[in-house]
Amino acid sequence: MSRQIPQARPGTAPRPVDAVLRYFPVLHVLSGAVLLFSPAFLVPLAFSMALADGAHAAYETGFLATFVTGLFTFFLTRGSLRRELQPRDGFLLVSLVWTVVPVFATIPLLLAIPGTSFTDAYFEAVSGMTTSGATVLAGLDGLDPSLNIWRSLLVWIGGMGIIVLAVAILPLLGVGGSQLFKAESPGCMKDTKLTPRIGDTAKGLWAVYATVTAACIVSFRLAGMSWIDSVVHAFSTMGLGGFSSHDESFAYFNSPAIEAVTVVFMLAASLNFATHFLAVRRRSLAPYATDAEARRVMIWMVGSSVGIAAFLVAKGTYPDFATALRHAAFNVVSVASTTGFASVDFAQWPIFAPILMIFLSCFATSSGSTGGGIKMVRAVVLFKQAVREMTRIIHPKAVLPVKFGQQVIENNVIFAVLAFMLMWGGTVIVMTMLLLASGVDVVSAVTAVLACINNMGPGLGVVGPAANYAVLTDFQTWVCTLTMLLGRLELFTMLVLFTPAFWRK
Numbered sequence: 001m002s003r004q005i006p007q008a009r010p011g012t013a014p015r016p017v018d019a020v021l022r023y024f025p026v027l028h029v030l031s032g033a034v035l036l037f038s039p040a041f042l043v044p045l046a047f048s049m050a051l052a053d054g055a056h057a058a059y060e061t062g063f064l065a066t067f068v069t070g071l072f073t074f075f076l077t078r079g080s081l082r083r084e085l086q087p088r089d090g091f092l093l094v095s096l097v098w099t100v101v102p103v104f105a106t107i108p109l110l111l112a113i114p115g116t117s118f119t120d121a122y123f124e125a126v127s128g129m130t131t132s133g134a135t136v137l138a139g140l141d142g143l144d145p146s147l148n149i150w151r152s153l154l155v156w157i158g159g160m161g162i163i164v165l166a167v168a169i170l171p172l173l174g175v176g177g178s179q180l181f182k183a184e185s186p187g188c189m190k191d192t193k194l195t196p197r198i199g200d201t202a203k204g205l206w207a208v209y210a211t212v213t214a215a216c217i218v219s220f221r222l223a224g225m226s227w228i229d230s231v232v233h234a235f236s237t238m239g240l241g242g243f244s245s246h247d248e249s250f251a252y253f254n255s256p257a258i259e260a261v262t263v264v265f266m267l268a269a270s271l272n273f274a275t276h277f278l279a280v281r282r283r284s285l286a287p288y289a290t291d292a293e294a295r296r297v298m299i300w301m302v303g304s305s306v307g308i309a310a311f312l313v314a315k316g317t318y319p320d321f322a323t324a325l326r327h328a329a330f331n332v333v334s335v336a337s338t339t340g341f342a343s344v345d346f347a348q349w350p351i352f353a354p355i356l357m358i359f360l361s362c363f364a365t366s367s368g369s370t371g372g373g374i375k376m377v378r379a380v381v382l383f384k385q386a387v388r389e390m391t392r393i394i395h396p397k398a399v400l401p402v403k404f405g406q407q408v409i410e411n412n413v414i415f416a417v418l419a420f421m422l423m424w425g426g427t428v429i430v431m432t433m434l435l436l437a438s439g440v441d442v443v444s445a446v447t448a449v450l451a452c453i454n455n456m457g458p459g460l461g462v463v464g465p466a467a468n469y470a471v472l473t474d475f476q477t478w479v480c481t482l483t484m485l486l487g488r489l490e491l492f493t494m495l496v497l498f499t500p501a502f503w504r505k
Helices: 016-021 024-051 056-076 087-112 118-129 145-160 162-169 178-184 187-191 198-223 227-238 256-270 273-282 286-290 292-314 321-336 352-360 376-394 411-437 442-453 474-488 492-498
Strands: 402-404 407-409
Touching: 024 056, 024 087, 024 145, 056 087, 056 145, 087 118, 087 145, 087 474, 087 492, 118 145, 118 474, 145 198, 145 227, 198 227, 198 256, 198 273, 227 256, 256 292, 256 321, 273 286, 292 321, 292 352, 292 376, 321 352, 352 442, 376 402, 376 411, 407 411, 411 442, 411 474, 411 492, 442 474, 474 492
Parallel strands: none
Antiparallel strands: 402 407
């Protein structure tokens, strides 16, 4: 029989043990997520054994440690009260998953890369799972191929979210998944059910995600990559994570065909996967035409690529428009989509171009995509609210609804967007000041924080596309790690844990 969580009598303070047992259902689902993550180690293990690169013991250890820990915690908490998770439980669980699972993901990095500290390994794992693509590793070309597979696999898993995967294939946990899905999924996906059951929705999204990833792998191979490179870069591309198996990133290939394939799939991953899902289910392109957010994303991406190409030609950076457009299109889409690949050191371009690209990374992806940033829908709502307030100054009595596409945006949604932007701006300022106080120069500090909170990867200065984050101290690395987590969980999911009301019964 299941053991019920003891309830404190009315008017009495709960005992400490009761307070702990209260969170056993959350720990129970967390242990399920850890168990679910453990088979991921088998993918690089298979590559390691097939390629005989000598790293197989690291994945075996990682699998056993993760599986045993998850299994032990699962059975330890299985007698907890089976109840529907409340919204606060969903936020706590999502935050725990995104901070705990990367701990296990560090095991292969710690064991297979000599001299790697836990700080650096955890940063690398969080960077992968938050799809940031910032790295502290050098010598990627000489790294065991299976380690590059592992890094990119973390990006791919993080791209759609391990919580969504758990909701899809772990119904045996006996808890509802709607709160988890809403806490994990960004933007307008929070209130969208594409199928009657939330688990079916998650399965459908993952099916589309996996199918497009397979198409990306084949396309890379046909464009000239090796199979290993194709897998690594397809995982990173679809997760918009930017991890590469080469220190030079895409400059290593120097191939217009490979760059063109990458641009196409980065654009696809920048759009709402709910739109892809509906397009596949209806066998029609109509969902793309009716997606107001997708149109704006494409306009900004294409328009900025052409504009920056013209700017680079005018400044004499490239001799002709075709060459400029090739490099501008790849790097603008890469940065704006928060992927973080680079085909050239764009930090050497006239400063207007890289600053504009980093600015685009703040908003140029769709909600429900694998990209980071504040998302296009929030930026549009914020802009339209500003226009409405200016119009209201002239016409105080006018009724001026804010619309996105054909949908009227309610005021409570607008207030939420305003609150999010306030917290986003405050977080950028606080994290930047921490880096500045620790000795980082202003350009590197500002762009590193923006790159991390937007889950984009490379910044400028000492963390530019030709360098990496290895130059940072441990304190600076932890600041960037926390910033990546806050950005991936869209601030409120994690910050709400620090409010007294959250822990009040």
